[in-house]
Amino acid sequence: MVDETWPVGLGPVVCIVGARPNFMKMAPILRAFAAHRPQLPSLLVHTGQHYDRDMNDRLFDDLRLPRPDINLEVGSGTHAVQTADVMRRFEPVLDAQRPACVLVVGDVNSTLACALVCAKKDVAVVHVEAGLRSHDRRMPEEINRLLTDQIADRLYTTERGAHRNLEREGVAAERVCFVGNVMIDSLRANSECAPPVTTTLQLAGVDARIVDGAPGYGVVTLHRPSNVDRPESLRPLLRVLREVSERLPLIFAMHPRTRANIDRFGLQDVLRSPRIVILPPQGYLEMLGLLKGATLVLSDSGGLQEESTALGVPCLTVRENTERPITVDEGTNTLVGSNPDAIRAGVDEILRGTGKSGRIPEFWDGRAAERIAADLAAWLLARHQRQVSL
Numbered sequence: 253m254v255d256e257t258w259p260v261g262l263g264p265v266v267c268i269v270g271a272r273p274n275f276m277k278m279a280p281i282l283r284a285f286a287a288h289r290p291q292l293p294s295l296l297v298h299t300g301q302h303y304d305r306d307m308n309d310r311l312f313d314d315l316r317l318p319r320p321d322i323n324l325e326v327g328s329g330t331h332a333v334q335t336a337d338v339m340r341r342f343e344p345v346l347d348a349q350r351p352a353c354v355l356v357v358g359d360v361n362s363t364l365a366c367a368l369v370c371a372k373k374d375v376a377v378v379h380v381e382a383g384l385r386s387h388d389r390r391m392p393e394e395i396n397r398l399l400t401d402q403i404a405d406r407l408y409t410t411e412r413g414a415h416r417n418l419e420r421e422g423v424a425a426e427r428v429c430f431v432g433n434v435m436i437d438s439l440r441a442n443s444e445c446a447p448p449v450t451t452t453l454q455l456a457g458v459d460a461r462i463v464d465g466a467p468g469y470g471v472v473t474l475h476r477p478s479n480v481d482r483p484e485s486l487r488p489l490l491r492v493l494r495e496v497s498e499r500l501p502l503i504f505a506m507h508p509r510t511r512a513n514i515d516r517f518g519l520q521d522v523l524r525s526p527r528i529v530i531l532p533p534q535g536y537l538e539m540l541g542l543l544k545g546a547t548l549v550l551s552d553s554g555g556l557q558e559e560s561t562a563l564g565v566p567c568l569t570v571r572e573n574t575e576r577p578i579t580v581d582e583g584t585n586t587l588v589g590s591n592p593d594a595i596r597a598g599v600d601e602i603l604r605g606t607g608k609s610g611r612i613p614e615f616w617d618g619r620a621a622e623r624i625a626a627d628l629a630a631w632l633l634a635r636h637q638r639q640v641s642l
Contacts, residue, residue: 256289262636264293265378265628266351269320270301270338270362272311273435273555276536277357277380279315280437284621292629295349299338299362300325310535314445315438331361331392338365346373352632353378356400357434359393359575367403376635378628380434382407383414383423386575397575406631408624410434411578411613431623432615435555436562439540440618446541449503458529462501467603468547470500475507476552479570479590483517489570490514490522492592496550496599497527503542505534548602550595557585562616566607568598584610 265285269278278296285292298320312319324341326334338361346354346369353376356363363379370377382401386394401407401423409415410433418428449469450460463469472493480486493502504523514520523530534542540559543549549560549567557576560567561583568588579585586608588594601607615623 256291258290258293259633259636261640262632263349263351264295265632266295266297266345266349266354268297268299268354268356268362268366270299270326271358271360272302274357274360274362275311275315275317276438276555277434279317280434280441280621281355281357281380281624282318283316284625287622288625288629290629292625292632295322295351296320297342297345297366298323299342299366300327301334301338301360301362302328314442314536326362335361335365335368338362339369342366342369343373346370346375351375352636353405353628355380355628356404357381359384359396359400361392361396364396364400367400371403376405377403378406378408379404380408380624381410382428383409383418384411384575385414385417386573388573394575406628408627410615410620411576413577413581429623429627430615431627432617432620433558433562433613434620434624435558436616437618437621438536439559439562442537442540443544446537446544449542449545452531452534452538452541453503453529456529456531458531462527462529463503463545467500468545470496470502470548470550470599471542471546471556472502472504472549473507473551473553473556474510474570476571477509479552480507480510480513483513483519485590486510486513486517487519487522488592489590490519492595493528493550494523494525495592495596497525499599499603500547501527501529502550503529503531505531505539505542507533548599548607550599557583560584561610562612564609566602566609568595568602570595578613579610582611582613584608 269275285294300323326337354370355378356366357380367377379400407428408431449463453460474480546565549556552570557579561579567585569585572589586598588598
């Protein structure tokens, strides 16, 4: 008979969230921990790196994610200040909880900050979504990814290409485990709960008839500094969006950073069109509903590259590179950069019906979190047995 109790003396798995994408990754992991036998005890720590009370409450409810056990309430700041504040506030939590390990997801500042504290305190680090690389070290997220993977003791990957990246960087193969994509776990678990686009528009006070009829509608998000922080970059993107809207209505879920810069640079008229619906940032379920019904996605978001591939919706990514190459090689994603001509050509292909259809990548099956729970439990129990036998 299998012992279904967690060993006395083996602490909880401390799970870190810091920003919105982390929540979508952590929700299925915590459910899998609770369902596993033996159940993996966990403690959820929210660093407060990104915090909006209304949006956070909505995300927790939508994802059925438990409220954090601890909130470090770090708030915004420069990359250096934010990383330092997370480290300073997380260290006492680590001392008090004496966890079996600390599990971090993705590539935000909180991910690296908590991993660094663990490295100094000799606490095991587990990294979910390891090995992804854009090979662009100008991106803060790339530095976070690289350093976290060097620190991590157990690394879970979303695609097999990540293993080649880690091998090149000297990460031992026995530390790495291919489990699939927990973002897709969340998508599959919540797809039926997502409201239709007409409901989202009506609640926003928008005439939903704008999306009726062929050829459907496009979903737009833009937030990366390289695209929105300079008028010479932002203006041509807004102009091409207005051109595209003449052929296909667009729903632009606008990031606060982008909205502020449009106002700061006086670009409101460049985007103004009766066929562009500007919405505030949407809840997870609302955004999922928008994506499900879309003809195309035009975005610089990493997560939307994955979600559009899982949903079979063509995606034009407004970046020169991606840390998720499987969405290009196997999925529906096409890199168009910020070149208006490339964006126009991509839209032309999609509207002609010759855009990428792609396929669902291996292990993007909604069971990645189950595989993480099974492997992590076995790894921690074996590690604990070695320690007590010394």
